[in-house]
Amino acid sequence: MPTREYWETRCQCIYPHVALLWDIGYRYPAPYKDCFTTWRCVVHTEEADDSRFWDRYIEVLQLAAVPEKSRRWYVTRIERYLAAQHRPVSEHEAETVRGYLSQAGRDPQIEGWLFRQLVQALQLLFTKHFSPLWAAEFDWQYWLDSARELEATHPTVARYNTPMKGAGSPPQPKEKNRHKNASAHAQVLVDIAAEIRRRNYSIRTERAYVAWAQRYIAFHDDLDPRQLGATDVAAYLSHLALAREVAASTQSQALNALVFLYDQVLQQKLGTMSGLVAARKPQALPTVLTRDEVKQFLECTHEDTLGLMIGLLYGTGMRLMECVRLRVLDVDFGYSQILVRNGKGDKDRFTTLAASLIPSIENQMQKARVLHNQDLAAGHGAVYLPYALERKYPNAAREWPWQYVFPARDVSTDPLTGIVRRHHVDPSVVNKAIKSAARRAGQTKMISAHTFRHSFATSLLQRGTDIRTIQQLLGHADVATTMIYTHVLQQGGQGVPSPLDDLHP
Numbered sequence: 001m002p003t004r005e006y007w008e009t010r011c012q013c014i015y016p017h018v019a020l021l022w023d024i025g026y027r028y029p030a031p032y033k034d035c036f037t038t039w040r041c042v043v044h045t046e047e048a049d050d051s052r053f054w055d056r057y058i059e060v061l062q063l064a065a066v067p068e069k070s071r072r073w074y075v076t077r078i079e080r081y082l083a084a085q086h087r088p089v090s091e092h093e094a095e096t097v098r099g100y101l102s103q104a105g106r107d108p109q110i111e112g113w114l115f116r117q118l119v120q121a122l123q124l125l126f127t128k129h130f131s132p133l134w135a136a137e138f139d140w141q142y143w144l145d146s147a148r149e150l151e152a153t154h155p156t157v158a159r160y161n162t163p164m165k166g167a168g169s170p171p172q173p174k175e176k177n178r179h180k181n182a183s184a185h186a187q188v189l190v191d192i193a194a195e196i197r198r199r200n201y202s203i204r205t206e207r208a209y210v211a212w213a214q215r216y217i218a219f220h221d222d223l224d225p226r227q228l229g230a231t232d233v234a235a236y237l238s239h240l241a242l243a244r245e246v247a248a249s250t251q252s253q254a255l256n257a258l259v260f261l262y263d264q265v266l267q268q269k270l271g272t273m274s275g276l277v278a279a280r281k282p283q284a285l286p287t288v289l290t291r292d293e294v295k296q297f298l299e300c301t302h303e304d305t306l307g308l309m310i311g312l313l314y315g316t317g318m319r320l321m322e323c324v325r326l327r328v329l330d331v332d333f334g335y336s337q338i339l340v341r342n343g344k345g346d347k348d349r350f351t352t353l354a355a356s357l358i359p360s361i362e363n364q365m366q367k368a369r370v371l372h373n374q375d376l377a378a379g380h381g382a383v384y385l386p387y388a389l390e391r392k393y394p395n396a397a398r399e400w401p402w403q404y405v406f407p408a409r410d411v412s413t414d415p416l417t418g419i420v421r422r423h424h425v426d427p428s429v430v431n432k433a434i435k436s437a438a439r440r441a442g443q444t445k446m447i448s449a450h451t452f453r454h455s456f457a458t459s460l461l462q463r464g465t466d467i468r469t470i471q472q473l474l475g476h477a478d479v480a481t482t483m484i485y486t487h488v489l490q491q492g493g494q495g496v497p498s499p500l501d502d503l504h505p
Contacts, residue, residue: 072480212257234273248281317456329401
């Protein structure tokens with residue numbers, strides 16, 4: 001059993017961080033009041049209250065003057081480190097970190113600057129966050145130096161640093177007639193659609209992938225894609241970046257579509273795409289609205305149903321498609337929560353439901369039920385069910401709990417099955433309503449449906465909600481994605497006041 005002096009020594013090491021935790025809302029006892037209890041509280045924070053773990057680590061990064069744009073990557077390095085371990089951080093020893101760094105250093109894909117970032121992230125975690133005794137004696141500098149890359153003039157590097165012949169900008173692809181008919185390879189397009197439907201991908205994915213395959217075939221003069229390969233794919237993607245000047249996300253979608261075509265449909269491995277020119281990805285921050293701007297925006301929304309949907313986007317943080325696909329059984333009035341089904345990554349999650357919206361939602365459900373009863377009387381009334389639920393529960397499609405909260409105004413024909421039924425409201429209707437309300441409100445910001453999701457996260461941060469909770473409400477797979485909202489709050493007047501204000505107190 002360790003002596004009291006042993007625990008007092010440890011508490012002296014962690015005392016600055018006990019004070020730091022006190023400042024941000026933790027009420028741990030003084031370090032000498034109960035040394036053993038204090039030590040257990042600090043080193044087992046991730047088990048006791050995981051929701052605040054990343055908030056404290058982010059504060060450590062801020063105190064260590066880590067550049068703002070790099071903090072999310074430090075968090076990513078630590079997340080991967082923790083995922084590789086099978087015990088709490090408080091039980092990690094010097095050999096644990098040494099073994100992880102040794103394994104990471106053997107990876108030929110990791111560059112020197114990435115390895116140094118990993119070492120620095122771990123150093124801050126164990127010297128500024130938990131501060132075990134071994135961390136002060138750990139040779140961090142050795143691992144930082146081991147990641148230093150050799151200069152270009154070093155004899156070992158110079159041997160393999162011979163310039164490539166004809167180095168320079170990649171050749172520009174020849175202009176093609178992209179409007180030719182691809183009917184000669186129509187079966188390939190049919191096979192793409194069939195494979196996508198077999199995997200239960202959305203109709204939007206099917207249309208996008210088929211369209212990219214058509215453009216790719218037309219770009220190469222209607223050649224059979226089986227006769228083409230990685231070089232031809234790279235040429236087309238480079239054409240998108242250089243000649244078409246598409247966004248990075250557009251080029252990425254085209255790449256995914258063509259990889260799907262070759263790997264899953266044609267059963268051909270593409271291999272390395274040499275000479276691929278990647279589209280530039282701008283480092284843009286999301287547009288957010290203040291509470292007053294959201295209030296003014298909702299007041300300028302004329303139609304009750306669309307106003308309710310916009311209120312849900314801001315009040316729950318749902319994506320637009322998650323909102324229009326909302327079903328009656330997903331709304332839990334008792335617990336004031338909404339179950340978001342089949343979100344991004346095909347994952348379910350819970351999000352909060354504003355009490356002020358409950359009367360409006362109940363009124364909307366009454367309107368939807370009237371339409372549902374009319375459809376049943378007309379011989380319709382069935383709604384789309386995902387996967388094999390319609391076969392497993394034959395009557396569920398006509399039952400009230402499975403109906404959409406926001407049904408379309410008219411019945412339509414399902415493009416996949418040909419069945420006539422009432423679908424959910426088209427998302428384009430919501431987008432048009434948002435643009436109209438923005439004009440009436442005199443809003444100069446570029447507002448879309450996703451702006452309200454960004455504003456939801458930013459408002460929660462302003463209220464003091466921890467970042468892990470916001471990550472779960474938004475359905476982000478990585479907390480580093482949620483950290484973008486901390487950057488938004490640190491811009492402008494909320495981060496650095498203008499010096500002009502000092503002249504006018």
